[in-house]
Amino acid sequence: MIQKVRFFHLISPMHLYNASLLFGMVIVLLVITIYCYLWVKKRRFFSKARISDKLDDCIGAILIEDATAPEVELLIAEIKALLINPLNKQFAIDLLINTKKNLLGQAAQNIVNLYERLDLKAESIRKFNSLIWHQRAGGIYELYMMNQRDMQSPIAQHTNSPNETVRVEAQVATLGFSGFNGLAFLNDLTYSMTEWQQIKLLEQLHLTSVGELRDLPQWIQSSNQDVVLFALKLADSYQQLGVHKEVASCMAKESEKIRYQAIQTLGRIAGEGTRELFRMRYDAETRNNKMAMLKQIAVIGDVEDLPFLERVATQEKYEDLKIQAVRAIATCCPEREEILWDLKSSGTVAESIVQQIEFEFGK
Amino acid sequence: MSKVLLIEDDTLIQKTVHLKLKKEGFEVICCPDGKEAIEHLVSPFPDIVLTDLMLPYISGLEIVGAVKAIKEKDIPVIVFSSMGHEHVVEEAFQLGADDYITKPFSLSELTIRIKKQLKSK
Secondary structure, eight states: OHHHHHHHHHOOHHHHHHHHHHHHHHHHHHHHHHHHHHHHHHHHHHHHHHHHHHHHHHHHHHHHSOTTSHHHHHHHHHHHHHTTSHHHHHHHHHHHHHHHHTEEHHHHHHHHHHHHHTTHHHHHHHHHTOSSHHHHHHHHHHHHHTTOGGGHHHHHTTTTOSSHHHHHHHHHHHHHHHGGGGGGGGGTOOSOOOHHHHHHHHHHHHTSOOOOOTTHHHHHTOSSHHHHHHHHHHHHHTTOGGGHHHHHHGGGOSOHHHHHHHHHHHHHTOOTTHHHHHHHHGGGSOHHHHHHHHHHHHHHOOGGGHHHHHHHHHHOSOHHHHHHHHHHHHHHOSSHHHHHHHHHHHTSSOHHHHHHHHHHTTO | OOEEEEEOSOHHHHHHHHHHHHHTTOEEEEESSHHHHHHTSSSSOOSEEEEESSOSSSOHHHHHHHHHTOSSOOOOEEEEEETTOHHHHHHHHHHTOOEEEEESEEHHHHHHHHHHHHHHO
16 A cells, blocks of 8 residues: 555656657557558559459450550550559559469460550569569569460579579479470479479479470489489379389389389389289388388289288288288189188188178178 | 350459450340349349359359259359369259359350350250
8 A cells, every 4th residue: 555655656747748648649650550551552452443444444345346456555555554553563463364364265365465565574574583582483473374485495494493482483384385395304403392393293284285205214213302203203194104114113212202102103004024023022111102012903913913912911910901912802813702701711811801801892 | 135144253254254245245244243143033034144163152053053943944054163173063063054164264165155055945
């Protein structure tokens, strides 16, 4: 109580006046800041809406009328006047790219023409030449999306860029421009390729017509582990039977991931020695890769694999591998019921495993 | 003049398709979302409905269902879908959609598909 009295004695009316003045000023400043922020936001909103409207009209006019009609020229001049602001430029580019993404044929070409006539290509090139990585990546994306083929060669020079985002954008763009020939960047790639990047590139390739993979053996033997992995996926996706030997050699690689992908690929391009290779390598493999091998044998195997599969089904220490081996036996062997009965009655394989496989095969 | 109900939330795509169809001689009603589109599913009914599958408020699938629930008129529905949304297209077909077109699409192809649907009904 005594302490409280002392505290209030310290506050003079002057202190209170100063404090309220300070708070008042802070509040006024806050209101001004909020007002300015909202004003700028509103201006940007209306500016974007104006561009969007004008672009709508422009695209419509190009679709309906001749692209060189005076109405179109006038609209383009009006949009150009709005594009002095760099934020507006970016908004217009994004709008055109999003529209082009949804269109094909002449309509898509009209969008590209509009992009060029609005001098937006210069903005994309400016970004492409920037030293800031995200701007450069953005520039590559825009130039590719707007099909600026004259920029193909400068973009290709960034396929081995130290920056991952720039590198990925340049690789995707190169494949988009040149299709399978664009894969030549794999010859010189020294940086890594993430799983996601590999999926993106494969997806990009699926959009182009199938071409030759002449350098595939070289990529499979590359010193870059990620290039090897990607090359194995290419061999798998495009069933490159001619590289069986090179893929088989990957089974001796140190990386488990590469060996796993090699197993998958070998399953797809299986040749005479594939099953024998699997049988030979089985014991030295990891649990995950053993499972992959058994799954592949279930697809490509036949009665010749029965002794091996029976050995796995009886001697393997992991239950899931035993089940997969019995499943492979049931798939490979034409006399499935008999062999499953033999396995069950011999007692070497647990009855529950055989019953599960019988259930799966609808006995 | 056939009446087309176009439901698409991307304004530039909406405008582009609208103008192309107008040029081809169709009367086009544009809606940016499913809610507004439902209000147009009253007499006089449109002759054909074009709808995106991903829409705000009411999805394209619900639109398909609502159109196919109309007893007075068998209105064909063409759905727009993006690549990778094939499972939604399957669902749309189960609900009664008559055709679909994958984005990116060509405006000429879309026009041909609309004419074909109108001819077959």
